[in-house]
Amino acid sequence: MKLIYQGKTKDVYSLDHNQVLLKFKDDVTGTDGVFDPGANTVGLTIDGAGKSGLKMTKHFFELLKSQGVNSHYVSADIEEVSMVVKEAETFGKGLEVICRYRAVGSFLRRYGAYCEEGQPLDSFVEITIKDDERGDPTISEDALVMLGILNNQDYQTIKELTKTICNAIKVELASKNLELYDIKLEFGRDKATGEIMLIDEISGGNMRVYQDGKYIAPLDLEKIFLG
Amino acid sequence: MKLIYQGKTKDVYSLDHNQVLLKFKDDVTGTDGVFDPGANTVGLTIDGAGKSGLKMTKHFFELLKSQGVNSHYVSADIEEVSMVVKEAETFGKGLEVICRYRAVGSFLRRYGAYCEEGQPLDSFVEITIKDDERGDPTISEDALVMLGILNNQDYQTIKELTKTICNAIKVELASKNLELYDIKLEFGRDKATGEIMLIDEISGGNMRVYQDGKYIAPLDLEKIFLG
Numbered sequence: 406m407k408l409i410y411q412g413k414t415k416d417v418y419s420l421d422h423n424q425v426l427l428k429f430k431d432d433v434t435g436t437d438g439v440f441d442p443g444a445n446t447v448g449l450t451i452d453g454a455g456k457s458g459l460k461m462t463k464h465f466f467e468l469l470k471s472q473g474v475n476s477h478y479v480s481a482d483i484e485e486v487s488m489v490v491k492e493a494e495t496f497g498k499g500l501e502v503i504c505r506y507r508a509v510g511s512f513l514r515r516y517g518a519y520c521e522e523g524q525p526l527d528s529f530v531e532i533t534i535k536d537d538e539r540g541d542p543t544i545s546e547d548a549l550v551m552l553g554i555l556n557n558q559d560y561q562t563i564k565e566l567t568k569t570i571c572n573a574i575k576v577e578l579a580s581k582n583l584e585l586y587d588i589k590l591e592f593g594r595d596k597a598t599g600e601i602m603l604i605d606e607i608s609g610g611n612m613r614v615y616q617d618g619k620y621i622a623p624l625d626l627e628k629i630f631l632g
Numbered sequence: 633m634k635l636i637y638q639g640k641t642k643d644v645y646s647l648d649h650n651q652v653l654l655k656f657k658d659d660v661t662g663t664d665g666v667f668d669p670g671a672n673t674v675g676l677t678i679d680g681a682g683k684s685g686l687k688m689t690k691h692f693f694e695l696l697k698s699q700g701v702n703s704h705y706v707s708a709d710i711e712e713v714s715m716v717v718k719e720a721e722t723f724g725k726g727l728e729v730i731c732r733y734r735a736v737g738s739f740l741r742r743y744g745a746y747c748e749e750g751q752p753l754d755s756f757v758e759i760t761i762k763d764d765e766r767g768d769p770t771i772s773e774d775a776l777v778m779l780g781i782l783n784n785q786d787y788q789t790i791k792e793l794t795k796t797i798c799n800a801i802k803v804e805l806a807s808k809n810l811e812l813y814d815i816k817l818e819f820g821r822d823k824a825t826g827e828i829m830l831i832d833e834i835s836g837g838n839m840r841v842y843q844d845g846k847y848i849a850p851l852d853l854e855k856i857f858l859g
Contacts, residue, residue: 498745515769518725518761519779529778534745542742545772551756552746 413447414458414610423492423597424479429455433610433623445537455486457627458608462488464631465574465607472573474566476603477593493593493604497554499535500544500591502563504528504571507586509613523586528571530564562601563592570603578614581630583621588612640674641685641837650719650824651706656682660837660850672764682713684854685835689715691858692801692834699800701793703830704820720820720831724781726762727771727818729790731755731798734813736840750813755798757791789828790819797830805841808857810848815839 406426410417413434418426435448459481466478477490505512506528508520520526532549533541549555555563567590575585589612591605605611609623621629633653637644640661645653662675686708693705704717732739733755735747747753759776760768776782782790794817802812816839818832832838836850848856 515766516761516771516775516779517766518763519781527778529774531772531775534743536745539742539744543770543772544743545758545770547756548743548758551754552743554746 413445414455415606420489424489425492427488427490427606429459429486429488429606431455445541451624454624456483457624458606458610459483459486459488460631461608461627462606465577466603468577469570469573469603469607474570474573474603475595475600477595488606490604491602492596493602494596495591495593495604496559497534497552500549500554500563501533501535501541502567502590502592503531503533503587504567504590505531505587506571506575506584509586512587528568530567532563559601566592566601566603574607574612578630582616583626583630584615586613586615640672641682642833647716651716652719654715654717654833656686656713656715656833658682672768678851681851683710684851685833685837686710686713686715687858688835688854689833692804693830695804696797696800696830696834701797701800701830702822702827704822715833717831718829719823720829721823722818722820722831723786724761724779727776727781727790728760728762728768729794729817729819730758730760730814731794731817732758732814733798733802733811736813739814755795757794759790786828793819793828793830801834801839805857809843810853810857811842813840813842 406418408416409419414430414432416428416430418428420426431450431452431454432447433449433451433454434444434446436444436446439448460483463481466476469476470478477493479489479491481488505526508522508524508526513522531543533543535541546557546560549560550557570590571588574588578585590603592601593604595602609626614621614626633645635643636646641657641659643655643657645655647653658677658679658681659674660676660678660681661671661673663671663673666675687710690708693703696703697705704720706716706718708715732753735749735751735753740749758770760770762768773784773787776787777784797817798815801815805812817830819828820831822829836853841848841853
């Protein structure tokens with residue numbers, strides 16, 4: 406297996422047949438040693454973080470598969486802390502698609518003049534470009550189209566897919582008395598078919614989840630949700 | 633005349649018949665004593681800045697009127713450095729609508745991974761909310777609608793009006809060998825009729841203009857353009 410990319414929280418190895426293997430690491434993003442899923446730097450290493458994230462990811466990708474959602478997921482090996490996925494082409498240098506159910510985080514920091522902290526939001530979707538250096542700025546449909554990153558049809562497809570996927574995740578979490586406040590997805594194009602599909606991972610590190618009004622940290626979330 | 637609002641660069645007095653008087657000041661926005669049209673603080677006072685801005689504003693509002701564009705402009709008195717306008721209601725706490733013809737300023741700072749400095753942009757329109765404390769963040773159509781600031785139809789109206797108005801300004805500047813890179817407009821609703829109209833001012837302080845590849849500062853622009 407040839408290592409083709411070292412990410413902040415995953416290493417990527419090439420496989421045959423348009424597939425790659427993602428090896429989840431115990432490195433988590435954060436700032437000054439404090440875990441922060443939204444941060445762009447590796448903040449610290451937590452034993453078991455990779456396996457915990459993979460368990461969640463496997464659970465959600467299999468749930469979504471059962472609901473007919475197209476994703477890059479092929480199989481997961483929890484003991485090896487690895488996942489086989491279909492190879493994808495990103496849009497531009499990569500996009501992050503956020504779906505918000507309550508006003509917290511950067512949404513509140515930007516639009517606090519027009520909303521209260523924790524106010525319900527109507528499955529609000531926004532896209533940011535992956536650009537650590539420029540702080541992952543938000544980008545509008547018009548700008549995505551003008552800069553040749555997405556066309557209007559792809560934008561609408563991704564927006565609708567995001568609402569469908571995040572709603573399924575929200576409902577699943579709610580079955581354990583957990584409330585999804587916001588979540589970040591990534592999409593790519595299947596290298597073999599050209600179809601838009603959900604990529605990356607779906608774990609505590611990509612979402613804000615609360616229980617009885619209290620924020621649940623990613624590793625605790627996995628224990629509560631799958632334990 | 634009753635003073636009803638003191639702005640950073642204009643004072644506002646109430647008049648009868650749904651009209652107000654705007655008194656242009658010599659205070660200009662900037663940071664650390666350096667003039668910067670995009671700044672949110674009054675940086676310095678320049679003798680004649682108010683009169684210079686009003687001359688430009690009068691010229692452009694009269695040009696737009698001759699082209700059938702609905703604005704708040706009623707009349708201007710250059711000697712008194714004041715302008716009579718129709719009273720307007722802002723959208724929320726006020727929006728700024730930017731139209732970009734070249735990639736400079738905050739567009740380049742955000743999307744520099746996908747464009748070169750000065751690259752032509754296709755009359756790209758984006759909206760920011762007026763919120764000094766939060767750095768005037770950009771906001772998408774979906775967010776404007778969700779937060780009750782604009783509805784979809786008003787958004788589209790403002791976007792199309794912006795392109796029409798800015799194109800007229802661009803053509804007018806080009807007649808003096810001046811190139812418009814980007815410009816900021818404001819819109820409001822006519823208190824008397826409820827119609828959407830162009831408000832605020834149209835002067836060097838709201839636009840970036842170049843001549844032969846060199847940036848022209850607002851007061852120099854007025855001299856070149858009207859002198």
